[in-house]
Amino acid sequence: MLGRRLEIIIAGFGGQGVMVMGQLLAYAAMDAGLQVTWMPSYGPEQRGGTANCTVVISTGDIASPIVARPHVAVAMNTPSFEKFEPRVVPHGVLLVNSTLVPERSHRTDIDVFYVPAVEVAAKLGTEKMANVVMVGAMAAATGALPLNALQKELMHFFEGPKEKLVEPNRRAMRHGFGLIPREDRHGPYFVVASAGDLGA
Amino acid sequence: MKAVGTKAVEMMTEVTGEPRVPLGERVLMKGNEALAEAALKAGCRAYFGYPITPASEITSYMARWMQVEGGTFVQAESEVAAINMVFGAAGTGTRAMTASSSPGISLMSEGVSFLAAAEVPCLIVNVMRVGPGLGGIQPSQSDYFQATRGLGHGDFRVIVLVPANLQEMVDLTFEAFSLAEKYRTPVLMLADGVLGQMMEPVTFTRVIDPASMPEPEWATTGASGRPKRVVKSLYLDTGELEEHNVALQQKYRRIEQAEVRWNTYDLDGARILLVAYGTSARVAHHAMELAEERDMPVGLFRPITVYPYPYDALREVVEERGIEHILVVELSAGQMVEDVRLAVEGRCPVSFFGRSGGTIPAPLEVLDAIRNVAEGLPTARAASKKGGAS
Secondary structure: OOOOEEEEEEEEEOOOOHHHHHHHHHHHHHHOOOEEEEEEOOOOOOOOOEEEEEEEEEOOOOOOOOOOOOOEEEEOOHHHHHHHHHHOOOOOEEEEEOOOOOOOOOOOOOEEEEEOHHHHHHHOOOHHHHHHHHHHHHHHHHOOOOHHHHHHHHHHHOOHHHHHHHHHHHHHHHHHHHOOOHHHOOOOOOOOOOOOOOOO | OOOOOHHHHHHHHHHHOOOOOOOOOEEEEEHHHHHHHHHHHOOOOEEEEOOOOOOHHHHHHHHHHOOOOOOEEEEOOOHHHHHHHHHHHHOOOOOEEEEEOHHHHHHHHHHHHHHHHOOOOEEEEEEEEOOOOOOOOOEOOOOHHHHHOOOOOOOOOOEEEOOOOHHHHHHHHHHHHHHHHHHOOEEEEEEEHHHHHOEEEEEOOOOOOHHHOOOOOOOOOOOOOOOOOOOOOOOOOHHHHHHHHHHHHHHHHHHHHHOOOEEEEOOOOOOEEEEOOHHHHHHHHHHHHHHHHOOOOEEEEEEOEEEOOOHHHHHHHHHHHOOOEEEEEEOOOOOOHHHHHHHHOOOOOEEEEEOOOOOOOOHHHHHHHHHHHHHOOOOOOOOOHHHOOO
16 A cells, blocks of 8 residues: 655755755655655756755655655745646645745645745855755644654765754754744644645 | 875775665665665676766766775776676676666667677666657666667577666666576666666665675686686587577576566456556556546556566466456557567557656556546446456
8 A cells, every 4th residue: 555645846946955855854754664755856967957856755655756746845946936836736835935936826725835945044154054944844834754853864964074064954944944833833744644634 | 206096095995994885774875876786785896887867876886886895897988898898897707787878778789799699697777768869868668679679689688677666676686696697698677767866765685795606617717727718709600609599599488487577466356457667667556546546446567577578477467367458557659568468469458658758657647547448448347346356
């Protein structure tokens, strides 16, 4: 059986760290004992070009790692917003990097969160942490995986001399989590099966 | 003067102590890297390759780690050179491999024919991308004909393994070297851009120390103190060449008897059978579950070897389960359909759904194709799996 699934597409410019965002989820899902696949869009790589990755997390075996209509989409730039906003399944979640994306969704059948990820990251020290801020916000808005589980996986990306960057990134993720108002936060997706779940 | 490459050696020394990928633990790895790691753990000690998307990570992983393992890595000047380097290294009995993607495999085809003729074991990996020509870099399964029929000139075959997930790809990498040596033949791992590029948890369970493997009795390791051994593909005497060809064909018949692998899913009550391999089998599997939720009677047959092809197994499933319609799902224009038709010999209609040009169908697209087939079924049997087989 395929089990309970959560399908996530994260998209943005090359260089914004969208692949790392997906990998943070993938590592945390694996360590939580879940099945997971991470699939990048790949192409002639270019800083500033568009990039996205698809993460599927499941309590059972994952058949297709390919997703046409995700439960959750994260748009780090305007082309990604335009491409994936219409594809989110009804009752799904869309997170928008509102520092760079001026557009607003007109959909009423999904939950949309406008997260000023770049602005918040800049205030915390560097815009480069916008991706991690957004992962924190996604954790709060979807309940995909616990914040502390995701923070723990930062170590994979900052080894050796870069290890000192783990702590600022932990903080950035927590700030991102805090950007989602308490009443809008989603309970743990893979523990409690409640009504109004993400289109599963 | 400082020796050239000192820094590289330092780096290697530094990394030698690390448990690169520990045994028995779930690790998250990219498909290409998991395959390369599996090859190293299977005792592969010679790698020759030329980078190409979406297979390049295999070559870069080997560049980083092969010398740490005490093996030989060469980034060849071309795919033609790479396959001939494999010929030379594997001829000494060393576990050797190369990896490329579709256009690169075409370039290698002459060398593959030489390896098959000289009966030299090796692993060749094709992480398929879309063709024809340079085509593009997106995933595809359009090299099926080439892999199963025409990987070079002359009357020969290579064993073709088609994994559908990364754990299976890891396990089949070990198996590939064993099969190659058992039958003295090249073995082709036929993956695609999805399997090469995706990440998934895998577990490694064993390491083979090449020093523990006996030297093959045919390998050219230096004839000091013993009669010389010859590894060759040239036979100018026609009688001798026919004997050689007959022997090769006898070997292929043995492979067809003993090495067919496949898997089946949800055959109970199935009236429609999906047949798919590799990435398209994953999409088909998901579509099958969606179809079952809608009470459509669907099962899945997944070849794990496509040479030798599971002709008998597929025919038996069709007969024993009373399958009324087969839907083949591929990332190509329908190349495997020919083998499916050979298997079922007209016992039921065979339809095809596929996308090409690098597009991967979503499970819902395959579901639509299943629905079309289901609507064409006679309604005598209940349209539910619960209706049971006749």
